[in-house]
Amino acid sequence: MGKYDAYLVCENGHGVNDSYYSSPSFNKEFCTTCGAKTFKTCPNCGNDIQGDYKLENVIDLSGGITPVPDICKHCGKDFPWRSKKQKIKENIKTNDKNDIFLLETIMDRFHLVAKQLRQRYNERETLDIKDEYDTQDLFHSLLRIYYDDVRAEEWNPSYAGGSTRSDFLLKKEQIVIEIKKTRSSLKSKQLGEQLIIDIAKYKSHPDCKVLYCFVYDPEGYIINPRGIENDLNDDSKEMKVKVKIIPKGH
Incomplete structure (x- = not known):
């Protein structure tokens, strides 16, 4: 028994x-x-x-x-x-998508997908998330589930003598998604500084009403992820800023 x-x-x-x-x-x-x-x-x-x-x-x-x-x-x-799973199914079926909810779902499950990709039959080759480019490739693939028009590396106007490129632009939805992956040279202090500069630059982007900064931190370099999120999240009318660091709880 x-x-x-x-x-x-x-x-x-x-x-x-x-x-x-x-x-x-x-x-x-x-x-x-x-x-x-x-x-x-x-x-x-x-x-x-x-x-x-x-x-x-x-x-x-x-x-x-x-x-x-x-x-x-x-x-x-x-x-x-259970209600969250049902809401995901409803969003997939309808044309009136809740974009914030869909993007939050992709980000919440990103680490789960990355781990699953490593578990292939007979140890076949797979995508191992080693750097920021790998993170972008996988995130781009997941965006394709919900969006037909995903524009990669859209140039932004110069700011303070420099210029930057957003990783993904959802032009119709007016959402820009910035992708970062932490590393030994990109920990809490450096990440915070980069995000502050990026947020200032994106404010002049003509198609950006919502800026999503997705930070993939599988090694746990970020000591206080919720603190960074709370400090940088902004719900102002000019441009909403949402910072998401995944995973947490190391």
Whole structure:
């Protein structure tokens, strides 16, 4: 006979550890994919979220991942992430897209996609995100799921004697997406300085009403990602600025 372990899941529905009790070393307070807080109990009834099924004296070597449930088996109510999944499906079907929601979804799941690409059959070659160009290529591919007109490397007007290129322009939606990947020479201080300069330059871009700065930080160089996001995010009417650093919770 066996029994179910508890499942540690983040608020966005990413499975963190399907063996909460039997493999506690994998438990994390925050999701390494999106940075959201994790929990193992249903927010409605307080019972454990159903995780991996454990058989006594049997070791599972399959390496399979237990699917994250959408509904609590104890109270029958939806987990918080089920409505988010449904909203994604609705956005794909409609022409009246919620662009901010779609871009947030791509960014939240970017690290999950990058990790999945490494797990190919028979160790076949794949895309390993080693630098900023790799990050741009993968992000560009994900944008193509939702957008037909994605313009790469659109030149911006000069600012303070210099010029820059935005990585992607969604002209119809008037959204510019700046892509960065951290490295040993691009940590918190250098990143903050670059973003401040970029934000100032993009304010003169004729097609930029929303500037999205996506920072991929798989090695955890950024010590306080939420602090940088909070300092630079801006909801002003002239140009909204949204900074997203993924993953968090290192």
